[in-house]
Amino acid sequence: MEQNNSKNDKRLNELISTYEELSQQGAVVHLEETEYLEIVQYYQNQNMLDEALEVISLAIHQNSYSPQLFMRKAELLLTKGYASTALDFLDRAELLDPADVHIKMTKIEVMIEQGQQHTALSMIACLEPLIEKPLLSHLHFLKAEAFEAQRAYKKMFRALAESVRINPDNQNAIKKLWLAAELSGCFQESAQLHQKLLDLRPYSSIAWYNLGNAYLKLDNLIDAEIAFEYAFITNKHFEDAYRDCAEVRILMNNYQGALDCYEDMLALFKPEASLFVNIGYCYEKLEQFDFALTCYEKSFRYNCHYAHAFYRKGMCLWKLGNTVHAAVAIEQALEIQKNNELYTATLAELYCIIGQTEKADDLYYAATGLRPDESEPWIKYVRFLLDKQRFEDASELMREAEMYVQDAEIFYAKAVCFFLTNNKKDALRLLKKALKKEEDLYTMTFHLYPALKNETEWLLAISTHLLDGKEPRG
Template sequence: MSRKTNQNNKLSKLIAEFEDAVQSFSPELWEEKSFLKLISHYENQGSFDRALAVADLAIKQYKYRVDFYLQKARLMMINMRFAEALNILNQAFSISPYEIEVPLLKAKILTLQGNPEEALIIIDEVKLIFQNADLHEILLMEAFIQESMKDFDKMFYTLREALIINPNNTEALEQIWVSVEFSKKYDESVSLHLNLIDKNPYSYLAWYNLGHAYSCLGEYKKAIDALEYSFLINSRFEQGYMDCAELALQIGQYEKAFQCYSDANDIFGPDTELVAYMAECLIKLNRHKDAKSMLLKAVHQDPFNDEIFFYLGECYFSEKNWDKALHYYKESIEIDEYREEYHSALAHVYCEMGNFKKAETHFAKAARCGQEQSQYWAMYIKFLLEKQNFEKAEKIIRRADKYSVGTDLTFCKVAYNLLTNNRPAALIDLEEALQEDSSMSKILFEIIPTLQDDVEIKGMIRYFSV
């Protein structure tokens, strides 16, 4: 018999004995570790009343063991019975005044009650009493309190201190990125984590945090390298694969992104969400056939994944198979009707099929769903201008200005003014748009192809493109 099976049998026996004891009101004397195992079992099962009953029984039999008071207080804290938990901790303090877990748990409960200032007073007192012996535990609790106060600058420096004491403090490494993200201390985070890596080159969490700091500083190559090290060191670190893939996808490294998603799927899958991400990478690489093959298998495994249907639509759109593309885009919208890219894709299919009424409907829905994203308003306005629906285009331009900002919208205004014979206003807007991003001027020629012969406008574009 395996050791694990033997342990499970012992636990089952303990549970049965406890249930009998509750029924007969005559609990037997158990070893302390038996009580701890039972409390852990019931807590994992979500049976907090049972876990508390075991803790009460343990306190009766071992009334001078502070561990059981701490367990009971922790269970009450989880159930938001804060006043009772604090009362139990006062009893624990009278039994063991030098047990550091007692004031630390009290500080946590006070923080959860909304009294972080009182909790910090306890932390200051604990630092004086315990000094350096358990400083890393004290600092972690201090950081927890600072996070609750949204004091992310202090939280960062507190966790940095904890990591200087112990560079391998997993909890501090897991928490520090929250403080970096909100305090924007990216440069200091890079410096800290490089020092930590010097001390332990195999700290996967240090590499992971370093990758995120580099990413926020715009150093994407360094970021991807660091994120990649995180999962090369710990092959079971799923978040490392995912974040590396996401960043690679954002900066156009589609092969790298595909490989990360593929590796994650091999290790943690099969997972249809990962298949959808992989398909997106393949589509970006113009490998539509490979993407379609993968997606057609996945659609049977998960018929409720909207992204799988959407990317299948993209594959068929690339083949100019409008009917199939239409079918799969509609399926994706059936599952999630609030995705702007789905409505935009469906609108483009309807355009290809000559159904401009339905195309307009879905351009409008795309703009409403993604109202803060200028490109969906620009698509809608561009469609209206191409259809010479100038009155409605003007209304949509005004509406877009309320919700979104973008150079593409300014170019749409230029096109609108040119098409409605307001050239002076068009030239003013054109100068503004070219100063913002001259590379987007192609929008003008898509809407008004005859501008290729407009010497003045082409001259302005050349001037601002230099």
């Protein structure tokens, strides 16, 4: 075998030398079609695409009736990004050999790339009854590509499912299935499909990974963890499978199990800042704060501008009671990511604790501007204002908040503010509105202003609503 390879290499080298020597001399080169194609392949392998195109053009000039040569030139043009010109050569190839399926399928790929999805799908429909299984699987994959471009994601998922049903070894289709499930929301269908696929191909790490993601979306954490485990058991270099398995274990509060995944990643893959932060977070949740801080410091060796590492360091220091240094760390995080609402609101809370009230006020308000359409930053700020007995400011803030958010939390908070500014009629009306929208959230009013537990009118309004909502006993 090695001797044959050596002979072939020698023959190819001699062929290349002969061609280049004749070309440099300006002599007319006459070679067999197969020899031209060998030279083209050689240049393409060397990433010498211009030279490859020059050779294929010469070959076509000498043999303008070869569909294979036109097809080969189209492929080279596609590699260089010249899709429109490539399509012209594919048309010429198809004229010479109208029955060639590969030419038609390449045309379909180009049309999808050029945004001609309707034409591509029409061609697929015509071609589908004419081709056999191995190519039929790829044809359904191309159909999925066209549907993806049209944003018809459920059709995309079904086309990929059919592609895999026809050929369980179509790796391109299997790899794209999870994206299709994510875009279409077909998580239950994805789980069922991958279960069947794994009955046929139990060592398919991608199928296990896709199954894990489907279970995760279905909130089936136990089976998601198992599927991700099998994904990296069947492929020990599957980095995303380790990472996602660790994240599932964190959701299950299994921080030691997550650490096991992260330790495997440290042993198998190049370390990066985010990995050390994830390890630190697990130690933090296990209340091993010194180990956590060590991991956060290690992360800076790999990325000294990693904002999330500074944030987690700050949170860890806060848990240790070191609020001043915690604030410094969060300041560093916010310096790197200036418009991060989480960092802004966290630093505001720390400033409040260490007595920097004006800075806290500025940051709480800044946080509302970063996510104005969500209630959380507004609620944090109004709680701060109520703690400072700034009831009028709190009422004004809730009026502003209501311009962006119309949810129960804002109604409850606005009701509290109105009640504390002696606008009790409107306050109780708003309270009833909030109770009708989401009655289970009424306890948040006592978190906003604990003294409301002693306000008879407030308690009566809540209890009346709750009693009215109960069915009478027969």
